[in-house]
Amino acid sequence: MTKKRTGVFVCHCGNNIAATVDVKKVAEVMATEEGVVYSEDYVYMCSDPGQNAVIQSIKDNNLDSVVISCCSPNLHEKTFRDNAKRAGLNSFTCEIANIREQCAWVHKDRNRATEKAIKISRSAVRRAGRDQPLEPIAVPVTRKVLVIGGGIAGIQAALDIANAGLEVILVEKQATIGGHMLQLSETFPTLDCSQCILSPKMVDVSRHPKIKLMTYSEVKEVSGSVGNFRVNILQKPTFVDAELCKICDDCAAVCPVVVPNEFDLGLTARRAIHIPFAQAIPASYTLDESACLGLNPIRCGKCKDVCEVGAINYDMRPQTLIEDVGAIVVATGYDLYGQEHMNELGGGQIDDVLDGLQFERLCSASGATQGHVLRPSDRTVPKEVVFIQCVGSRDPANHCAYCSKICCMYTAKHASLYKHHVPDGRAYVFYIDIRSGGKGYEEFVQRIMEEDEAIYLRGRVSKLYRKDGKIRVLGTDTLTGQNVEIDADMVVLALAMEPSKGTAEIAKTLKIGRDKDGFLAEAHPKLKPVESVTAGIFLAGCAQGPKDIPETVAQAGAAAAKVIGLLSQNTLSHAPTVAFVRNSHCTGCEMCVSACPYNAISLENGKAVVNEVLCEGCGSCSATCLRAAIEVKNATAMQIHEMIEACLA
Amino acid sequence: MINIQDMRDTARDLLTKNEVRAVIGYRRSSSGMNAEPVVITTPEQADELVWDPTCFHNLSLYLVEDRKFLAHTRNNPGRPIAIVAKGCDARAIVVLMQEHYFKREEVYIIGMSCEGSGVLVERKLAANGIQATNASFDGDDYVFTTAQGEKRLPAREIMADRCLECRIPYPREHNVVLGEDKTGRELAEPFAALKRFEERDAGERWIFWERQFDRCIRCFACRSVCPMCYCEECVVDSISFPVNAQTTAEEKANRVRWIERSAVRSENITYHLTRAMHLAGRCIDCNECERVCPVNIPLRLLNNKMEREAREQFGYEPGASIGAPALVASFLDNDPEKFIR
Numbered sequence: 001m002t003k004k005r006t007g008v009f010v011c012h013c014g015n016n017i018a019a020t021v022d023v024k025k026v027a028e029v030m031a032t033e034e035g036v037v038y039s040e041d042y043v044y045m046c047s048d049p050g051q052n053a054v055i056q057s058i059k060d061n062n063l064d065s066v067v068i069s070c071c072s073p074n075l076h077e078k079t080f081r082d083n084a085k086r087a088g089l090n091s092f093t094c095e096i097a098n099i100r101e102q103c104a105w106v107h108k109d110r111n112r113a114t115e116k117a118i119k120i121s122r123s124a125v126r127r128a129g130r131d132q133p134l135e136p137i138a139v140p141v142t143r144k145v146l147v148i149g150g151g152i153a154g155i156q157a158a159l160d161i162a163n164a165g166l167e168v169i170l171v172e173k174q175a176t177i178g179g180h181m182l183q184l185s186e187t188f189p190t191l192d193c194s195q196c197i198l199s200p201k202m203v204d205v206s207r208h209p210k211i212k213l214m215t216y217s218e219v220k221e222v223s224g225s226v227g228n229f230r231v232n233i234l235q236k237p238t239f240v241d242a243e244l245c246k247i248c249d250d251c252a253a254v255c256p257v258v259v260p261n262e263f264d265l266g267l268t269a270r271r272a273i274h275i276p277f278a279q280a281i282p283a284s285y286t287l288d289e290s291a292c293l294g295l296n297p298i299r300c301g302k303c304k305d306v307c308e309v310g311a312i313n314y315d316m317r318p319q320t321l322i323e324d325v326g327a328i329v330v331a332t333g334y335d336l337y338g339q340e341h342m343n344e345l346g347g348g349q350i351d352d353v354l355d356g357l358q359f360e361r362l363c364s365a366s367g368a369t370q371g372h373v374l375r376p377s378d379r380t381v382p383k384e385v386v387f388i389q390c391v392g393s394r395d396p397a398n399h400c401a402y403c404s405k406i407c408c409m410y411t412a413k414h415a416s417l418y419k420h421h422v423p424d425g426r427a428y429v430f431y432i433d434i435r436s437g438g439k440g441y442e443e444f445v446q447r448i449m450e451e452d453e454a455i456y457l458r459g460r461v462s463k464l465y466r467k468d469g470k471i472r473v474l475g476t477d478t479l480t481g482q483n484v485e486i487d488a489d490m491v492v493l494a495l496a497m498e499p500s501k502g503t504a505e506i507a508k509t510l511k512i513g514r515d516k517d518g519f520l521a522e523a524h525p526k527l528k529p530v531e532s533v534t535a536g537i538f539l540a541g542c543a544q545g546p547k548d549i550p551e552t553v554a555q556a557g558a559a560a561a562k563v564i565g566l567l568s569q570n571t572l573s574h575a576p577t578v579a580f581v582r583n584s585h586c587t588g589c590e591m592c593v594s595a596c597p598y599n600a601i602s603l604e605n606g607k608a609v610v611n612e613v614l615c616e617g618c619g620s621c622s623a624t625c626l627r628a629a630i631e632v633k634n635a636t637a638m639q640i641h642e643m644i645e646a647c648l649a
Numbered sequence: 650m651i652n653i654q655d656m657r658d659t660a661r662d663l664l665t666k667n668e669v670r671a672v673i674g675y676r677r678s679s680s681g682m683n684a685e686p687v688v689i690t691t692p693e694q695a696d697e698l699v700w701d702p703t704c705f706h707n708l709s710l711y712l713v714e715d716r717k718f719l720a721h722t723r724n725n726p727g728r729p730i731a732i733v734a735k736g737c738d739a740r741a742i743v744v745l746m747q748e749h750y751f752k753r754e755e756v757y758i759i760g761m762s763c764e765g766s767g768v769l770v771e772r773k774l775a776a777n778g779i780q781a782t783n784a785s786f787d788g789d790d791y792v793f794t795t796a797q798g799e800k801r802l803p804a805r806e807i808m809a810d811r812c813l814e815c816r817i818p819y820p821r822e823h824n825v826v827l828g829e830d831k832t833g834r835e836l837a838e839p840f841a842a843l844k845r846f847e848e849r850d851a852g853e854r855w856i857f858w859e860r861q862f863d864r865c866i867r868c869f870a871c872r873s874v875c876p877m878c879y880c881e882e883c884v885v886d887s888i889s890f891p892v893n894a895q896t897t898a899e900e901k902a903n904r905v906r907w908i909e910r911s912a913v914r915s916e917n918i919t920y921h922l923t924r925a926m927h928l929a930g931r932c933i934d935c936n937e938c939e940r941v942c943p944v945n946i947p948l949r950l951l952n953n954k955m956e957r958e959a960r961e962q963f964g965y966e967p968g969a970s971i972g973a974p975a976l977v978a979s980f981l982d983n984d985p986e987k988f989i990r
Contacts, residue, residue, distance in 0.1 A: 508982070584881070585880070585881060585882060587748070587749075587750065587879070587880065587881070588749050589748035589749055589750070589975070590748070590749055590975075590978075591748070591975045591977065591978040592978070593978075594974045594975065594978040594979055595977070595978040595979075603749075606749070624975075624977050624978050626880060626884070626927045627880045627881070627882070627884065628884050628905070637905045638905050641905045641906075641907065
């Protein structure tokens with residue numbers, strides 16, 4: 001070991017560390033460590049005077065490495081490494097000893113906490129003693145972006161990025177973009193028509209020269225890393241040439257297959273060949289292969305016969321496209337928590353018990369009943385409608401623990417829409433409490449209560465069942481302390497939002513984390529709310545957690561801004577703390593190859609080779625290797641060994 | 650039942666036709682009842698080969714030795730090498746192939762089914778008061794030639810625990826196989842010995858292991874006999890590592906001394922536990938380590954423990970398929986630990 005000249009700087013972090021750890025003592029003990037030539041403590045090391053003091057000490061004492069005993073490296077490692085660089089050191093010879101989160105904050109006994117802080121600092125000194133100076137790896141950037149999900153979040157992100165001049169590939173699983181927002185009737189709190197405000201954006205997407213739209217497509221594989229991802233996109237066949245299709249409806253008219261229409265959530269039926277709704281983008285019919293009588297061999301063929309423009313092509317096959325992109329925005333949205341989970345509320349088996357989206361389709365002018373609110377079972381006008389909030393939400397014992405955030409507002413909107421359609425009807429709302437934080441939201445709810453005379457009952461519903469053509473609703477009004485029984489014509493459940501089906505799969509494909517509820521995890525709950533844990537992959541919309549439209553649009557814009565910022569650089573700087581192989585020890589067993597979560601290792605001539613651009617330095621390979629043939633720079637087995645020794649000594 | 654002559658004919662034929670460059674098998678040792686490993690290279694030597702309850706050795710070790718020799722001499726032999734392999738030995742060969750130590754076409758496997766039997770344990774034989782010059786299979790029995798004439802014992806009484814507990818006494822991976830596939834035979838419950846041991850409480854077990862490891866003299870026989878311990882340099886070696894032309898000064902300086910050389914309890918424990926960890930998902934329970942241990946440390950308990958964990962937690966069967974990923978280098982989507990997903 002070459003003799004190092006290390007400086008140790010112990011931070012008080014105000015009282016955060018100093019209250020539990022005797023920082024002066026830590027600094028004193030560190031001064032006596034082998035290789036340490038300077039040591040001091042300071043109230044806020046990360047402050048400007050603190051950083052300047054570090055620079056001054058580096059220069060005065062001719063230091064070649066520094067250890068900062070402070071908070072987690074997640075917070076200030078970059079600050080102090082940049083600072084070391086300003087003083088002329090290699091930034092990778094600066095190590096952080098975390099004596100706050102891993103010591104001061106989790107202990108009470110001052111003496112023992114101090115002892116531990118000394119050991120943590122000592123282990124960082126030993127690590128720094130073997131740190132090699134490293135230079136960041138420059139990585140070229142692909143100035144193209146993949147947006148996954150064509151709902152309002154994906155549309156907004158794609159438009160914002162494309163307007164900044166970057167190429168965008170927008171991938172949507174369904175046959176049209178628009179997502180759930182397209183299914184909504186009106187939007188709170190202003191009650192403007194959802195389709196009317198969304199469709200201009202959809203048209204913008206379809207006309208934008210920088211946006212390549214891929215509907216009926218799914219992202220199947222993603223490799224590479226920030227700046228240079230390679231994605232495999234599977235485009236399913238629609239069997240209709242979108243360029244030729246005139247949307248004349250002749251094909252659907254002759255199609256003999258009738259299946260539930262998922263766009264109207266089963267309230268209406270569609271044919272096997274169909275268009276989700278009139279303003280679909282792309283404007284084309286789609287032949288649903290799973291519903292069609294048969295394409296191979298052709299069992300029916302009627303649609304093709306009647307198509308005057310010859311748009312129908314039964315020979316279309318799935319196509320896989322490989323695209324290189326520099327960044328990815330994930331906007332895969334939500335689905336409603338299924339009614340089948342709600343056994344106490346009928347489990348989806350009771351007629352005229354609808355979920356929120358079904359009610360939207362009942363109210364929508366383009367919907368199941370052309371905008372007349374009619375109950376599905378007998379198409380009569382419902383006179384008593386019960387709306388139930390928090391169905392499946394805020395119920396950690398049985399369902400989702402979290403608040404789905406938008407249900408208070410959309411239930412108020414539903415009650416309002418209903419009253420506007422059926423002025424002599426009665427709307428009851430069962431609620432736990434009303435969460436109406438948002439511009440104009442509280443006023444909106446108050447208006448529904450006062451002007452639209454919706455009857456708000458604070459309490460839960462215990463049971464629903466059919467009785468004499470009505471739905472008997474058993475509930476409690478906790479404000480009067482009385483049980484309530486209502487014979488309703490229709491019941492609308494404000495079901496919880498959950499991550500859309502396939503979120504788990506896409507998270508795995510992208511190697512990004514999910515939170516305990518299955519939503520995509522942000523890198524930091526406050527400071528990195530649109531970044532995923534993987535660099536270069538950003539989150540927008542309800543895939544990250546329940547949110548309303550304005551919030552979704554804002555988050556999509558934020559994700560777009562992050563992407564634009566990232567890709568405004570010609571090269572990205574990649575941390576050089578990557579894995580390296582000792583050829584003399586490698587036997588080519590390939591365990592590291594399969595252990596690597598980033599596909600950064602391959603085998604060449606029987607030896608492992610690390611792609612430094614892909615390597616994130618996680619150390620999975622090193623932990624897997626039986627022969628210590630692969631290690632991570634500046635976190636070598638030798639360094640880890642010495643750190644352990646320092647902790648145990 | 651297997652006719653030894655069939656095995657000899659197979660070996661002779663392979664060597665006569667020059668299809669293989671050698672056959673690794675067993676022959677009668679010059680000094681008594683037990684078989685010993687032999688490498689034959691001429692058809693005439695085929696008659697030396699034997700197959701009996703003393704064929705303990707996991708001969709795949711010699712495939713590793715052969716590979717090391719070839720690598721050292723930079724020799725490309727062209728033809729494969731043949732090996733006589735029991736079910737467990739064949740699984741070891743599969744693990745080595747999983748780890749790309751050699752290719753399938755480089756080895757010709759003469760599979761030997763243990764059928765309803767297995768190898769014997771000398772200790773159990775001695776306890777029966779038998780001193781034999783020869784042992785052979787006969788159905789469910791072992792037959793011994795002794796000074797007092799032929800003696801017959803039910804195989805189950807003196808069979809190795811690992812053979813009694815063996816689930817797959819048949820070499821699934823083979824070029825040719827002799828004997829019937831008796832997979833599913835039940836001589837004893839799998840992991841029965843481990844289960845018996847685990848009935849003791851934790852404190853008692855710890856004392857047991859301390860005593861065991863106190864006896865270890867770190868002769869490394871367990872490591873030397875293990876076909877999975879093929880690393881050029883073992884991570885537990887602190888001083889006497891091989892340094893070749895590729896080893897840089899920096900590598901030498903960064904060599905870690907995880908375990909001290911002295912054979913004391915703490916270092917011995919670290920050695921044996923490290924070895925057990927490194928065998929997780931790789932050990933196929935040939936139990937040669939325990940058989941060769943001069944101080945009788947029951948190493949099988951450690952290896953079995955890892956094997957059972959892998960099996961119960963991850964449904965992992967070591968040596969099941971050449972294409973399967975290694976246990977420690979793969980993870981399942983339904984992993985019980987949430988943090989990994």
